[in-house]
Amino acid sequence: xxxxxxxxxxxxxxxxxxxxxxxxxxxxxxxxxxxxxxxxxxxxxxxxxxxxxxxxxxxxxxxxxxxxxxxxxxxxxxxxxxxxxxxxxxxxxxxxxxxxxxxxxxxxx
Amino acid sequence: xxxxxxxxxxxxxxxxxxxxxxxxxxxxxxxxxxxxxxxxxxxxxxxxxxxxxxxxxxxxxxxxxxxxxxxxxxxxxxxxxxxxxxxxxxxxxxxxxxxxxxxxxxxxxxxx
Numbered sequence: 001x002x003x004x005x006x007x008x009x010x011x012x013x014x015x016x017x018x019x020x021x022x023x024x025x026x027x028x029x030x031x032x033x034x035x036x037x038x039x040x041x042x043x044x045x046x047x048x049x050x051x052x053x054x055x056x057x058x059x060x061x062x063x064x065x066x067x068x069x070x071x072x073x074x075x076x077x078x079x080x081x082x083x084x085x086x087x088x089x090x091x092x093x094x095x096x097x098x099x100x101x102x103x104x105x106x107x108x109x
Numbered sequence: 110x111x112x113x114x115x116x117x118x119x120x121x122x123x124x125x126x127x128x129x130x131x132x133x134x135x136x137x138x139x140x141x142x143x144x145x146x147x148x149x150x151x152x153x154x155x156x157x158x159x160x161x162x163x164x165x166x167x168x169x170x171x172x173x174x175x176x177x178x179x180x181x182x183x184x185x186x187x188x189x190x191x192x193x194x195x196x197x198x199x200x201x202x203x204x205x206x207x208x209x210x211x212x213x214x215x216x217x218x219x220x221x
Contacts, residue, residue: 042212095206099152
């Protein structure tokens with residue numbers, strides 16, 4: 001089976017930087033996705049990592065270390081609208097993605 | 110561009126009643142299609158996925174079923190709903206399994 005761990009909640013200040021970690025244990029790893037989900041809404045895609053290293057997209061970056069079973073999502077210059085849940089999802093060779101329970105980020109002024 | 114439509118947005122059903130949730134995708138052919146359920150404060154639980162018409166894989170044993178009668182149509186059904194079926198149901202599509210998934214707006218199902 002698969003095991004995905006993320007912190008349940010995080011709080012940060014507007015304008016700051018926050019790092020949301022995700023650790024996983026799986027066989028047949030074939031990529032990791034990060035999604036953002038605002039309360040009551042559907043998730044939206046943020047980033048995808050399949051190789052080790054950092055992928056940068058504007059204020060958001062995602063890092064992957066396959067040997068450590070570890071990823072993080074880095075959010076810079078936090079804005080109030082970044083308050084949301086951030087879901088880590090691991091894809092396997094079987095073609096399915098398993099989602100973590102998500103990290104609820106609260107950005108305070 | 111591709112769009113995904115899921116309805117209804119909200120549904121209240123009595124225990125033991127049937128269920129039919131529909132999802133359609135426009136702007137692409139032969140997408141991978143998925144049904145998820147999300148309990149409050151939790152991640153997404155994959156219920157069914159489909160890589161083509163009539164091809165359905167079930168992930169969790171339950172009283173739900175799924176069908177794909179057309180290439181871009183995915184239906185979630187139940188003959189008799191249970192209280193435990195309450196939740197937020199999300200339909201999603203992707204080009205391939207290694208591509209990001211795009212979600213519909215979801216259906217919030219309450220069982221009374």
